[in-house]
Each structure stands twice: as C-alpha cells, then as structure tokens.
Amino acid sequence: MNIVMMGVQGSGKGTQSKMLAEKLGIPHISTGDIFRDNIKNKTELGRQAQVYTDQGALVPDSIVINMAQDRLRQSDVDKGYILDGFPRNGVQLAALEYIKPVESAILLELDDATAIKRLTARILCGKCGVIYGANRAPKTVGVCDECGGALVERNDDKDAAAIQKRLDLYHQEIDILVRYYEWKGVLRRIPASGNVDEVFNLCLKAIKQI
Numbered sequence: 001m002n003i004v005m006m007g008v009q010g011s012g013k014g015t016q017s018k019m020l021a022e023k024l025g026i027p028h029i030s031t032g033d034i035f036r037d038n039i040k041n042k043t044e045l046g047r048q049a050q051v052y053t054d055q056g057a058l059v060p061d062s063i064v065i066n067m068a069q070d071r072l073r074q075s076d077v078d079k080g081y082i083l084d085g086f087p088r089n090g091v092q093l094a095a096l097e098y099i100k101p102v103e104s105a106i107l108l109e110l111d112d113a114t115a116i117k118r119l120t121a122r123i124l125c126g127k128c129g130v131i132y133g134a135n136r137a138p139k140t141v142g143v144c145d146e147c148g149g150a151l152v153e154r155n156d157d158k159d160a161a162a163i164q165k166r167l168d169l170y171h172q173e174i175d176i177l178v179r180y181y182e183w184k185g186v187l188r189r190i191p192a193s194g195n196v197d198e199v200f201n202l203c204l205k206a207i208k209q210i
C-alpha cells in the first residue's frame with residue numbers, strides 16, 4: 001500500500017512511520033532523513049540542502065522531487081511505501097501522483113503549542129534515527145536503547161525561530177494536500193495527542209478502512 005503520513009513537526013510522524021513500515025513490511029521513506037544522511041556524509045546533495053534545512057526553509061522542488069523519484073523507483077518500493085515529509089506542496093503532490101499514486105493519507109492532528117513542547121524535548125539517535133522525547137526517554141542518558149548510538153538534537157530543533165518558521169510553512173502548505181486527498185477519498189484524520197501505542201492503533205485502523 002502507498003501511504004503518506006502528514007502532520008505538523010512533532011506530531012509523531014517519524015515514529016509512527018517507522019512502526020507502520022515494520023508492521024507492513026514496506027520501506028519508510030523520509031525526505032528529511034535522506035537530507036540529514038547526505039549532510040552528515042558531506043555529499044553534493046547534502047551541501048545543496050543544508051542552507052535550507054538549517055533555516056527551516058523548504059529545499060527547492062527540483063532537488064526534492066528528483067531525489068524522491070530516484071528513491072521511489074527502487075525495487076523495495078514495489079509493495080508500497082510510507083512517505084514521511086513528502087509531498088509538502090502542490091507541485092510535489094502532483095509529481096507523486098505521477099510517479100506512484102497515494103492510496104492512503106494519514107493526517108496526525110496536533111496543536112502548535114504541544115508540537116513546540118515536543119520539538120524542544122526531541123533528540124534522536126545519530127546512527128539509527130530512533131526518536132526520543134517527552135514521551136520516550138532513553139534508558140541511559142544520551143545513548144540509544146536500540147543500537148547504542150549517541151543521541152543528538154536536530155540542528156533545526158535548536159533554534160526557536162527555525163521551529164516557528166517550519167510550523168508557519170506547514171500551515172501554509174498542508175491545506176492543498178488535505179483538500180486533494182479528501183477529494184480523492186483517501187484522507188484519514190487521527191488525533192496525535194495520545195501516547196505512541198494509542199496513535200499507532202488508530203493508524204492501523206485507519207489503513208484497514210481504506
């Protein structure tokens with residue numbers, strides 16, 4: 001199944017996407033993770049993206065769409081995908097419908113005040129990407145429970161102005177996606193204020209309904 005996860009930063013998109021990917025046996029594709037890996041490995045793509053990601057601005061469509069298209073054409077996507085962070089605007093939405101159309105769009109709904117609280121508490125494993133925060137603390141401070149990697153704060157979570165910019169952008173861009181997927185009959189809205197397992201069960205139920 002081709003699934004898009006949507007929601008404000010801090011709504012749990014990354015965590016829920018990873019859990020769904022494992023349960024359904026399809027790849028979790030996060031455009032933000034792909035950029036962070038490329039920035040860490042100092043690739044040309046990383047160099048091009050970093051000026052935007054550090055400021056909380058969107059990377060230009062030409063770069064993101066080509067990158068997403070390359071990833072979506074790999075053979076492990078034959079059974080479907082969980083997309084996290086893509087599409088983010090009307091141009092990307094149209095490109096995705098052309099490349100591999102969406103069959104289910106899940107919108108994790110959370111108010112901005114709670115999202116900001118979660119983002120400022122968020123840390124993640126620099127090695128495997130597992131996310132920790134107010135709802136999930138690592139057993140040993142600074143160390144990933146899953147792989148022993150060091151936990152780090154995302155650059156774009158360190159700066160209140162960058163957080164606000166990402167939330168403002170989200171509100172500007174999300175409307176067109178929601179209206180389109182609603183029209184297509186594949187949109188499911190899920191309250192994201194509950195704990196990880198509660199939200200996960202709601203996501204599973206939502207997918208079965210489509």
Ligand code: AMP
Pocket residue numbers: 009031032033035052053054056057058059060064084085086087088092156166
């Ligand atoms: P995320 O991990 O989804 O919050 O993404 C982190 C950063 O990567 C964003 O703030 C953007 O700078 C960039 N990014 C990720 N996905 C996209 C996208 N679909 N379009 C443009 N920029 C993106």
